[in-house]
Amino acid sequence: MIQIPYYPGCTLKNKASNFETSALAAARALGLELVELPRWNCCGAVFSLSSDDLMRHIAPTNIFLRVQEMNRDHLVEDEYRLVTFCSMCFNVLRRTNQRLRESLEDRNKINDFSYLETETYQGRVEIVHLLELLRSMGWDKIQERVHKPLTGLKVAPYYGCMLLRPKDVGIDDPERPTIQEELLRSLGAEPVDFPLKLRCCGSYQTVPDKDLVANLAYDILSRAQKAGAEAITTSCPLCAFNLDFRQKEIQEKYPMFLPIPVFYFSQLMAIAFGLPQEVFGLAGHYANPRTLLATKGYLQATSPLEGGEG
């Protein structure tokens, strides 16, 4: 088993725990032991964009130091990659790492400020998104692990913002990405392309203005449905919330809207790998995923009570 440090991020520990469960299980099935940092803090969710702000870069820097500490304490051996699943966390961590690597002055100031830390950060850690890790393994390796190909499942991969933008941080081309499609194909599913797969779901605007997010999400989901999608995949708990849980607001506004389940890509991996049903994480949904999965034959007959509320 290859052991790599893993950063969950706050949301994967409560509201999006199904993302963590399914992803860790899928990774393990591929021979990847993703070892959680023994001590970590919230990354801050968004990268601070003002030129003079160093304060908001401290949180990610702490996280980089924890990777160093894992190595120092032999919880991993000479492994300075840090894997994360949440797109928001990924974006903050990679951008902050980039900023610190580019500026000795910023590094010095933060290291000096964080005098309670036992080490300093000099840019050693490399941030890796799980999808990048899978791609580097080779899609054929992923395909080899599939026991229950998701044949006939039409899935629209939704990218959102944080995985791809800005260009020098993204895991794929910001205008024509293919990484999720490649994953879906290796799982036997049928990726459905649609024009709004890169459009922002509204992100944190869901806090002050859920109506705005309902509109954006409606556009995205209905376009995907028009293109023939039966399900959506995402890599971001905020996108998942806006596209899944805000379907309640969408239905109130657009009564003709039909619910469509939103999955984390790892959940489809877990299903395709034939892993135990507990790790599918189907309880954390709003739009019920069980009907679709049962119809396609991916679920064993179990209690119909588990699943979404929608």
Added chain:
Amino acid sequence: MNEPEKMDLITIYILSRQYHVPAGSTILTALEYAGFKLKKGVGCREGFCGACASLYRLQGDYKLHGGLGCATVVQPEMQIVQLPYTPAPKAIYHLEELEPVPEVFTHLYPELYRCLSCNTCTKICPQDLQVMDYIQAAVRGDLEQAADLSFDCIQCGLCSARCPAEITQFNVALLARRLVGRYLAKKGKYVEDRIKEVEASKFTAGYQELQDLSPEDLKKRYFERELNNLIF
């Protein structure tokens, strides 16, 4: 007649005014030696109540330090001010109506999510607690870790005074500890058993006997008690 011992006096600054106080004094005893009569910012005098929060700076050190007045020994050229009270929002809640879930913080202390993980709170804590870590545990929804790491918090308020995100760490921790104690911690069966015994009047006669004793007899009984038979 012996010569009175020459006291070793050192210079300190209280509210920026210079005083000479005996070396080895604590901040509180130094204040009193200097003539201040303490009505606020003083309590148990033994590091437990959190009333005597103080801020100070040391010579040649730009850092602002936090300490308890009763437990911090003064040093030459120390500059001191007390911070007897930090205004803090205290959410009103009924513990019985809450559930031990992360969402309690979103509802009662939403500013918690402004935490920058900067460790400013940890740096000022006079109890050397991992304040940032317990706040982050609360952000993550890990109530037990938040309760565990904040256990020795005496609510002195210095963390909240310094926090750039304006969180009141000690009230967040208090809520976590109360929820854990009420809902998540293992119940002590011995406590329940004892309560049943008390309600069954097992100890009533014994207490009555003691209450009926004269003060002299009570004293006699006290000193003759068998320490090995204490009920623990």
Added chain:
Amino acid sequence: MVRKIKLQAKNREFCRKISELSGEVVMLCEQCGTCAGSCPMSAEMDITPSQMIRLVQLGQEAVLENKTFWVCASCYTCTVRCPRGIDPAKVAEALRQVKLRQAIDYIQIDEISSEEAKKLPSVALVAAFRKMTG
């Protein structure tokens, strides 16, 4: 609508301040409108992202009273598409910061209903508070 303005030192100063805070050379903007066309939030904005940058170029401090930069979702679509390599998202952040550093928050966190508070994932709250509270 045509409005006459007279550029003064204070306008240059405001433009310089925003350029420095954002780290962007706003004077490079040629007003092509690509950012405005790409922005998913533009329907909710009172002025478009390109108009926002124009006002910054002209040092018009009144741009701080617009809703545009508050509605920005920091999606970086404008960032990847600007033909002159400007990052309008950073300009929006600078404008937000000017307001937030005056202790003027865009959202009042205690006004979030308890029902919403229970539903929202922590990533949403952390992000919103960082962008809209000071």
